[in-house]
Amino acid sequence: MKTSTLKPVMGYVAGLIFGLGLGISGMTDPARVLGFLDVAGAWDPTLMFVLGGAVVTNFIGYRLVLRRPSPLYGEAFQLPTRRDLDGRLIGGAALFGIGWGLSGYCPGPAVASIAGLTLPLAALLVAMVAGWFLARAVPTSA
Amino acid sequence: MDLSATLHGLVGGVLIGLSATWLMATLGRIAGISGIIGTLITARPKGDSAWRLTFVLGLISGPIVLMLSGGGLGNVAGGAVDVTGQVIGEPAGGVMLMLVAGLLVGVGTGLGSGCTSGHGVCGLARLSPRSLVATLTFLAAAMITVYVVRHIIGGGA
Numbered sequence: 001m002k003t004s005t006l007k008p009v010m011g012y013v014a015g016l017i018f019g020l021g022l023g024i025s026g027m028t029d030p031a032r033v034l035g036f037l038d039v040a041g042a043w044d045p046t047l048m049f050v051l052g053g054a055v056v057t058n059f060i061g062y063r064l065v066l067r068r069p070s071p072l073y074g075e076a077f078q079l080p081t082r083r084d085l086d087g088r089l090i091g092g093a094a095l096f097g098i099g100w101g102l103s104g105y106c107p108g109p110a111v112a113s114i115a116g117l118t119l120p121l122a123a124l125l126v127a128m129v130a131g132w133f134l135a136r137a138v139p140t141s142a
Numbered sequence: 143m144d145l146s147a148t149l150h151g152l153v154g155g156v157l158i159g160l161s162a163t164w165l166m167a168t169l170g171r172i173a174g175i176s177g178i179i180g181t182l183i184t185a186r187p188k189g190d191s192a193w194r195l196t197f198v199l200g201l202i203s204g205p206i207v208l209m210l211s212g213g214g215l216g217n218v219a220g221g222a223v224d225v226t227g228q229v230i231g232e233p234a235g236g237v238m239l240m241l242v243a244g245l246l247v248g249v250g251t252g253l254g255s256g257c258t259s260g261h262g263v264c265g266l267a268r269l270s271p272r273s274l275v276a277t278l279t280f281l282a283a284a285m286i287t288v289y290v291v292r293h294i295i296g297g298g299a
Contacts, residue, residue: 008195011192024157038285053154058163060163061162065163085275093261100243102239106258113231118233134252138252
């Protein structure tokens with residue numbers, strides 16, 4: 001098969017495994033996510049095991065994969081190279097954290113939950129897309 | 143501690159890590175949800191959109207597969223009785239709250255170049271200092287937000 005056909009197939013498989021992981025881990029349930037973020041309440045450590053399991057697995061995976069000269073169906077590995085810290089990064093992360101804490105949704109679980117779409121979730125998704133457009137309008141020097 | 147939830151969290155987490163490794167091995171890309179979908183919607187890059195679209199379709203079909211499999215792994219993870227409610231939990235608030243939260247999530251992940259997956263799952267695995275700072279920042283901001291909402295405004299419920 002041609003690479004142009006295989007690329008979307010590889011993308012689908014990656015998305016499917018990611019979606020299965022989110023569902024199995026319980027991360028598509030905002031109550032469980034908020035339970036982790038509520039350190040002063042009845043703390044639910046699940047998210048720590050999800051993130052830990054994902055990071056350790058991917059750390060090993062990246063070490064094996066990035067030894068190769070290039071990806072199987074792409075010209076080169078596209079890795080971020082910046083190492084500096086700026087206001088955009090930290091301010092953006094802080095704003096995201098507030099939205100995450102208010103809703104219990106980060107982008108992955110929000111999109112993965114579309115099959116169980118409710119009016120509040122639809123509102124969150126529409127506003128999130130609007131936010132992405134807004135962020136693009138902010139000059140990079142800000 | 144809920145042992146079942148912990149095990150499901152670990153299994154799900156390993157799958158998420160495998161997905162990220164898979165995307166790097168095949169397409170050479172970071173599995174950052176806000177980046178993949180945000181770029182697809184706001185920029186629609188020529189020749190670089192098809193895999194983003196199929197990734198989103200895959201992401202959505204994951205929980206559907208779990209729902210259809212009935213009584214399977216996904217159902218236990220949520221801890222609820224109702225099948226749909228287990229895999230895909232109810233939103234924690236109404237439309238107005240979700241509009242505000244969604245806007246913050248969109249603007250924040252757009253400005254900060256990533257979310258829990260891009261900075262958390264992928265950035266930490268690359269030992270990126272920017273991702274470490276971003277992850278600690280959004281975790282702290284989210285924990286403070288929940289504290290204010292539940293224990294200061296909500297009176298400790």
